[in-house]
Amino acid sequence: MVVENAHIVPVRGEEIPSGHLVIEGDRIAAVGPGPAPYAPGEAERIDGSGCLATPGLVNTHHHLYQWAAQGVTPDGTLFEWLVASYRLWARMDAEVVSGAATAGLAWLALSGCTTSSDHHYIFPKGRGDLFEAEIEAARAVGLRFHPCRGSMDRGASRGGLPPDEVVEDIDEILGATEEAVRKYHDPSFGSMLRVAVAPCSPFSVSGELMIRSAELARSLGVRLHTHGAETADEDEHCVEQFGVLPVDYLDRLGWLGPDVWLAHCVHLTDKDVRRFAETGTGVAHCPSSNGRLGAGIARISDLLAAGAPVGLGVDGAASSEMTPLAGEIRMAMLMQRARYGPRALTARQALETATLGGARCLGREAEIGSLEPGKLADVALWRLGGFHAAIDDPVVAFAYGATPPLARLLVGGRTVVDSGELRTVPGDAAARAGADAHRRLRTGDHV
Numbered sequence: 001m002v003v004e005n006a007h008i009v010p011v012r013g014e015e016i017p018s019g020h021l022v023i024e025g026d027r028i029a030a031v032g033p034g035p036a037p038y039a040p041g042e043a044e045r046i047d048g049s050g051c052l053a054t055p056g057l058v059n060t061h062h063h064l065y066q067w068a069a070q071g072v073t074p075d076g077t078l079f080e081w082l083v084a085s086y087r088l089w090a091r092m093d094a095e096v097v098s099g100a101a102t103a104g105l106a107w108l109a110l111s112g113c114t115t116s117s118d119h120h121y122i123f124p125k126g127r128g129d130l131f132e133a134e135i136e137a138a139r140a141v142g143l144r145f146h147p148c149r150g151s152m153d154r155g156a157s158r159g160g161l162p163p164d165e166v167v168e169d170i171d172e173i174l175g176a177t178e179e180a181v182r183k184y185h186d187p188s189f190g191s192m193l194r195v196a197v198a199p200c201s202p203f204s205v206s207g208e209l210m211i212r213s214a215e216l217a218r219s220l221g222v223r224l225h226t227h228g229a230e231t232a233d234e235d236e237h238c239v240e241q242f243g244v245l246p247v248d249y250l251d252r253l254g255w256l257g258p259d260v261w262l263a264h265c266v267h268l269t270d271k272d273v274r275r276f277a278e279t280g281t282g283v284a285h286c287p288s289s290n291g292r293l294g295a296g297i298a299r300i301s302d303l304l305a306a307g308a309p310v311g312l313g314v315d316g317a318a319s320s321e322m323t324p325l326a327g328e329i330r331m332a333m334l335m336q337r338a339r340y341g342p343r344a345l346t347a348r349q350a351l352e353t354a355t356l357g358g359a360r361c362l363g364r365e366a367e368i369g370s371l372e373p374g375k376l377a378d379v380a381l382w383r384l385g386g387f388h389a390a391i392d393d394p395v396v397a398f399a400y401g402a403t404p405p406l407a408r409l410l411v412g413g414r415t416v417v418d419s420g421e422l423r424t425v426p427g428d429a430a431a432r433a434g435a436d437a438h439r440r441l442r443t444g445d446h447v
């Protein structure tokens with residue numbers, strides 16, 4: 001496949017105002033100015049005139065099952081929203097997860113996402129294989145997928161926030177997590193699926209589960225993910241229960257390091273910012289979710305200046321309803337500027353967090369996140385004609401305005417979106433699957 005005449009932002013390397021990409025198999029073979037110097041035999045030629053080519057976007061934090069539980073407690077705090085949501089989530093089964101994940105991943109693809117993580121941490125007994133259901137959905141939609149086997153073991157009777165009926169036993173959790181890694185995790189270059197280990201949060205998980213999860217992940221060679229320092233309520237809970245703030249608590253449990261990425265990290269001290277940079281701990285920044293729950297504005301500019309890996313995530317879907325990933329670029333930029341002034345985060349820096357920054361969080365910066373020869377051909381081609389054409393700088397047009405339509409989205413050279421339409425699963429069927437999952441969860445007839 002050959003793309004020509006596009007404005008190319010490789011993210012690493014010089015921007016090319018009118019250039020080409022040559023794609024052979026699942027890799028990028030060449031990137032440069034002007035027309036392609038050669039085309040592989042029988043190559044499909046795409047005219048990228050008026051288009052912006054970026055690396056495919058990387059989503060570093062999500063809970064796909066929540067597509068079926070959107071619109072709950074629209075004006076509540078995180079803890080109020082969670083308490084209202086737990087009972088609804090307890091009704092979930094594999095069919096709900098399948099429909100919700102299909103809709104959520106299709107929606108991500110339509111906003112330029114080529115790699116997504118997911119954090120799934122509720123496994124009601126006797127309701128089918130929920131983890132497999134979301135993996136099947138990712139295969140169908142055609143995205144690179146990093147499902148995180150989540151868990152909760154500290155219910156209300158042990159001082160945790162969730163009701164006891166949605167938590168699991170610690171040995172059960174660790175056994176199921178190890179099985180998921182052995183069954184699905186593919187560490188190879190170009191992998192479509194990598195599993196991470198992901199206890200849910202300090203207020204729903206025991207210290208023992210955090211420590212043993214980290215040991216398990218490190219013995220299996222997989223990454224670690226959890227929520228951290230999201231709200232002021234969480235600060236209070238940690239000080240009350242553990243005598244320290246969330247990042248000190250995570251540090252004590254062995255949860256800072258280059259194999260860890262954490263969602264949110266809104267409430268950080270100066271020392272925390274330095275520790276993230278020194279240890280290479282990644283941050284999944286989810287600005288819409290933080291805004292929706294009134295959690296605050298994360299110190300992204302400070303984290304980037306210190307050299308910490310920062311990616312973007314849509315979170316949700318129930319804590320930031322239907323958030324498109326490309327829209328988080330704009331949201332991240334605006335929220336940083338609202339707090340730190342107009343030079344806090346440029347459009348190009350925000351685009352970098354959504355691509356290479358996310359790849360760093362997932363440990364895949366050698367494979368994805370930039371357009372360079374030898375890397376995987378995960379490419380988003382955005383159409384900047386029409387209303388976007390009144391802005392000269394294509395990156396400013398892309399990041400400041402409404403998200404432009406996708407001319408093409410490639411995952412490993414395979415077309416997932418063409419002219420704004422999904423090519424792997426029908427878009428209307430994916431939307432219907434999400435709505436059906438919502439009805440099934442709401443009515444609870446299957447329970």
Ligand SMILES: [Zn+2]
Binds near residue numbers: 061062063227263315
């Ligand atoms: Zn989350």
